[in-house]
Amino acid sequence: MSEQRKVALITGITGQDGSYLAEFLLDKGYEVHGIKRRASSFNTQRIDHVYQDPHEPNPRLVLHYGDLTDSSNLTRIVQEVQPDEVYNLAAQSHVAVSFESPEYTADVDALGTLRLLEAIRLLGLQRKTRFYQASTSELYGLVQETPQRETTPFYPRSPYAVAKLYAYWITVNYREAYGMFACNGILFNHESPRRGETFVTRKITRGLANIAQGLEDCLYLGNLNALRDWGHARDYVRMQWMMLQCERAEDFVIATGRQCSVRDFVRMAAAELGIGLRFKGVGVDERAVVDSVSGEHAPAVRIGDVVVRVDPRYFRPAEVETLLGDPTRAHERLGWKPETTVEQMCAEMVAEDLKIARRHAFLKANGHDLPVAREE
Numbered sequence: 001m002s003e004q005r006k007v008a009l010i011t012g013i014t015g016q017d018g019s020y021l022a023e024f025l026l027d028k029g030y031e032v033h034g035i036k037r038r039a040s041s042f043n044t045q046r047i048d049h050v051y052q053d054p055h056e057p058n059p060r061l062v063l064h065y066g067d068l069t070d071s072s073n074l075t076r077i078v079q080e081v082q083p084d085e086v087y088n089l090a091a092q093s094h095v096a097v098s099f100e101s102p103e104y105t106a107d108v109d110a111l112g113t114l115r116l117l118e119a120i121r122l123l124g125l126q127r128k129t130r131f132y133q134a135s136t137s138e139l140y141g142l143v144q145e146t147p148q149r150e151t152t153p154f155y156p157r158s159p160y161a162v163a164k165l166y167a168y169w170i171t172v173n174y175r176e177a178y179g180m181f182a183c184n185g186i187l188f189n190h191e192s193p194r195r196g197e198t199f200v201t202r203k204i205t206r207g208l209a210n211i212a213q214g215l216e217d218c219l220y221l222g223n224l225n226a227l228r229d230w231g232h233a234r235d236y237v238r239m240q241w242m243m244l245q246c247e248r249a250e251d252f253v254i255a256t257g258r259q260c261s262v263r264d265f266v267r268m269a270a271a272e273l274g275i276g277l278r279f280k281g282v283g284v285d286e287r288a289v290v291d292s293v294s295g296e297h298a299p300a301v302r303i304g305d306v307v308v309r310v311d312p313r314y315f316r317p318a319e320v321e322t323l324l325g326d327p328t329r330a331h332e333r334l335g336w337k338p339e340t341t342v343e344q345m346c347a348e349m350v351a352e353d354l355k356i357a358r359r360h361a362f363l364k365a366n367g368h369d370l371p372v373a374r375e376e
């Protein structure tokens with residue numbers, strides 16, 4: 001007789017990680033349930049390629065309307081799905097936006113996690129259901145030790161990070177208090193062609209691809225000196241699953257152990273596109289890098305004079321200047337290693353954004369000028 005298939009519930013399935021995780025679990029034979037928010041327009045672009053028609057018998061991907069701010073809705077979904085594994089990926093995940101909407105961020109990112117844990121507990125599923133919490137390197141904020149590992153003290157620097165600190169500890173607490181299999185993945189920044197357009201890596205690859213195709217003439221950024229440990233989302237969702245297959249619940253740092261600056265990432269993306277860049281004004285004030293001017297560029301790349309400008313509106317009230325993770329524990333205990341370098345990831349992102357920019361440029365050249373959406 002065939003083994004019964006495992007059932008997973010993913011909150012945030014329409015986001016970057018949710019989409020890669022859904023693909024990964026479907027490949028492993030899981031029945032995957034996801035929570036999506038009601039929106040005024042379609043918001044499932046990242047998972048449309050794995051969509052299954054609910055009219056077909058036994059679909060293996062099922063979407064439910066829901067929201068982390070709504071306890072009764074979460075409880076009903078958990079009751080209906082009876083999941084073996086819950087991956088709590090939903091969040092207001094933008095650090096800068098959390099300064100503008102701190103209360104909403106706390107409601108979703110902190111209390112939302114509690115609501116989900118309570119739903120599992122009150123339904124008596126605490127022995128059956130394993131719980132993964134999307135924790136973050138932002139917890140380290142003003143870093144107390146380099147590189148950061150599981151034992152490094154936290155010092156959050158934004159309403160987002162403070163909310164995620166609550167979520168981290170409530171996950172630990174439910175593990176200790178109720179014996180739940182609940183664990184935190186402390187993930188450092190991870191990106192992909194599916195990354196939201198307002199996070200810095202995607203903003204850079206998309207912006208420069210648009211400039212290369214003559215759709216935009218300038219990319220505005222904030223702090224070019226910020227240092228991050230950037231990995232690929234595909235590698236990181238594999239580890240999310242591995243954590244729930246362990247014998248006992250533990251928290252793990254997931255990172256590459258390599259760091260580069262936002263400025264380095266701009267250079268990397270520009271090099272992929274064959275755009276020459278020259279930065280001006282470095283060293284006056286670490287943040288006051290005035291602007292950068294395009295230099296040499298490959299044939300067929302049309303760019304204006306100024307490519308990258310620093311706009312203080314993208315500075316944060318409190319910044320996380322540097323993050324570097326130590327993934328030794330994940331490697332030693334679970335055999336996990338990232339498979340994609342930041343250079344490979346950047347190349348993949350640039351290639352995808354260039355395809356999109358070329359389509360736009362083609363339409364524009366043929367009289368169909370579509371506006372290019374930009375961050376405020």
Ligand code: NDP
Binds near residue numbers: 016018066135196
């Ligand atoms: P995204 O911003 O791409 O996705 C967030 C998801 O959460 C989306 O599906 C979004 O829905 C959903 N969501 C937002 N608010 C609510 C709500 N109130 N109720 C239900 N769903 C909601 O994030 P990522 O995929 O990049 O990250 C996944 C998780 O991992 C997040 O919790 C993030 O904070 C955390 N994290 C991410 C890291 C990274 O570098 N990517 C690093 C460390 C942690 P919609 O599509 O409708 O907006």
Ligand code: GDR
Binds near residue numbers: 093190199200221321
């Ligand atoms: P982060 O990612 O805040 O680390 O949070 P983001 O890409 O937004 O910023 C990284 C660094 O780049 C600097 N920066 C800019 N950032 C944005 N968004 N836009 C800009 O124009 C810009 N210019 C410079 C930022 O100041 C920052 O230092 C991400 C999210 O996915 C979180 O949910 C997750 O928890 C952490 O990664 C780990």
